[in-house]
Amino acid sequence: xxxxxxxxxxxxxxxxxxxxxxxxxxxxxxxxxxxxxxxxxxxxxxxxxxxxxxxxxxxxxxxxxxxxxxxxxxxxxxxxxxxxxxxxxxxxxxxxxxxxxxxxxxxxxxxxxxxxxxxxxxxxxxxxxxxxxxxxxxxxxxxx
Numbered sequence: 001x002x003x004x005x006x007x008x009x010x011x012x013x014x015x016x017x018x019x020x021x022x023x024x025x026x027x028x029x030x031x032x033x034x035x036x037x038x039x040x041x042x043x044x045x046x047x048x049x050x051x052x053x054x055x056x057x058x059x060x061x062x063x064x065x066x067x068x069x070x071x072x073x074x075x076x077x078x079x080x081x082x083x084x085x086x087x088x089x090x091x092x093x094x095x096x097x098x099x100x101x102x103x104x105x106x107x108x109x110x111x112x113x114x115x116x117x118x119x120x121x122x123x124x125x126x127x128x129x130x131x132x133x134x135x136x137x138x139x140x141x142x143x144x
Contacts, residue, residue: 002018002019003016003017003018003019003024003091004016004017004018004019004021005017005068005076005087007044007046007067007068011028011030012028012030012031012032012033012043012044012045012046013026013027013028013029013030013044014026014027014028014044014067014068014078014087016091025039025091026039027039027042027044027087027091027094028042028043028044029041029042029043031043032044032045033045033081034080034081034082034083034085034096036085036093036094036095036096037093037094038092038093039091039092039093039094042085042093042094044067044078044080044081044085045080045081046067046080066079066121066122067079067080069084069122069123069124069125070124070125071086071124071125071126072125072126072127075087075089075125077097077125078094079100079122082099082100083096083098083099083100084096084097084098084099084100084122084125084130085097098130100122100130119132119134120132120133120134120135121133
């Protein structure tokens with residue numbers, strides 16, 4: 001049967017309801033963090049709504065990634081605190097599948113600051129790749 005999954009920022013959990021709106025279960029133990037495991041032990045970190053609005057380049061304000069992301073064949077992923085987790089098909093657990101932290105490493109030989117695109121929200125997962133919106137910060141100002 002169909003399930004409805006909702007995230008709760010202050011409780012750092014994923015609540016599961018049936019199609020009639022009846023509560024079925026919770027993934028997460030109300031403790032903020034990023035830990036995979038069985039439903040009662042898994043930990044998520046979901047920012048409150050006001051902290052999900054991010055100032056981007058050129059005065060563009062965008063929404064940070066939604067925590068729940070649909071994947072291929074109905075799979076469900078959770079974007080939580082720099083980690084992407086996949087929820088098991090039976091909703092009994094979540095497993096880390098990749099880190100999505102953004103880091104830039106420069107060495108003493110690097111000259112100046114290169115122009116890198118602004119990384120925005122996650123929009124999907126397909127064939128093992130995570131897709132995000134990028135905004136070029138050079139003269140092109142393109143959203144890609």
